[in-house]
Amino acid sequence: MLDFYRRPATMTSGGEHARMLDAVPRDLAGMTRVVQSLLLHEHWAPAYGVTLPDKRRSESHIRPASRMLDRLLSIDDRPLTAARPVDARLVGVCRHFTVLLVAMLRAQGVPARARCGFGAYFKPGHFEDHWVCEYWNAMDGRWVLVDAQIDDVQRAKVQPDFDLLDVPRDRFVIAGDAWARCRAGDADPSTFGIFDMRGLWFVAGNLLRDLAALNNMEMLPWDVWGAMIRPDEALGDDRLALFDRLSTITRAPDAAFAELRALYEGNEDLRVPATVFNKVLNRPEAVEVIR
Incomplete structure (x- = not known):
């Protein structure tokens, strides 16, 4: 199982830039600082004094790490360890920070995977749509959650009361836990989501994205396919049972x-298809497969 998460895959392969990934620091803190010096979160840009033109915002729709690096290096072709000024960083969201860290860890032979869920540290009383990295700490014999997005600028605003290199699981709630808590009546579904998009349907979407990520298909937070639920859709017993099972597995x-592998690969409603619907751009898009 660890080998599955040790090998670069479709979204986490460095492609022709693989050697550059292998050259980053081998310590987790140093690696995370490199990620933060290469990426600019689309929605945090004003905090860095940056106004993004629409053309740059399109970078947040790049899926594979190799294409992320293509674009980043087209802006500034120095080694990845060279910190970029904020206006020369690749524009992305939490998912891109996570995927790039996973790619770096895997390039160095460390089992790592992306997790989709909700952060409890952005808005009091709410669980905000978020992605983090989960890597295997061989010394401790456990999976550890890492938030690669929160740098010093964001830390000053978010003020986390925990180690971002070992995020407690009640501070980042994986989608399966969020679903289980909502279904048991232990959490209010309306507190899970982002902006004006909240509810059990949103939790279900992240649950399917987390399932895909655990199968090495780390999609965009707004990619829609298969069994995902519409905001106004009533859930029958069969659909509830399906997501209950996905919650248990993930x-x-x-x-x-x-x-987890058999259910994902054997169910076309769960498996990422060749074409998904980009909800932000309101269009179908082919999913590029990087070998």
């Missing part, structure tokens, strides 16, 4: 690894 993916 909450303990190692123990259920064989089922």
Whole structure:
């Protein structure tokens, strides 16, 4: 199972830039600082004094890490360890910070995977749509959550009360846990989401994105496909049972690894298809496969 998350895959391969990924610092803190010096979060840009033109915002729709690096290096072709000025960084969102860190860790042989869920540290009383990296700490024998997005600028505003290199699981709630809590009546679904998009349907969407990420298909936060639920859609018992099962599997993916892989690969409503719908751009898009 660890080998599955140790090998670069479709979205986490460096492609022709693989050697550049291998050259970044080998310590987690140093690696995270490199990620932060290469990316600019689209919605945090004003905090850095940057006004993004629409052309630059399009970078947040890049999926594979290799294409992210293509674009980044077209702006500034120095080694990845060279910190970029904020206006020369690749524009992305939390998912891009996560995917790039996963790519770096895997390039160095460290098992790592992206997790989709909700951060409890951005807005009091709310669980905001978010992605983090989860890597295997061999010394401790456990998976550890890392938020690669929160740098010093964001830290001053967010003021996290925990180690961002070891995020507690009640501060970042994986989508499967969020679903289980909502279904049990232990959490209000309306507190999960982002902007004006909130509710159990949103949790279900992130649950499917987390399932895909655990199968090495780290999609955009606004990619829609298959079994995802519409905001106004009533959920029957069959759909609820399906997402209940996905919640159980993704909450303990190692123990259920064989089922996680079989269910994803064997169900076309769960598996990422060749074309997904980009909800932000309101159009279907082909999913590029990088070998």
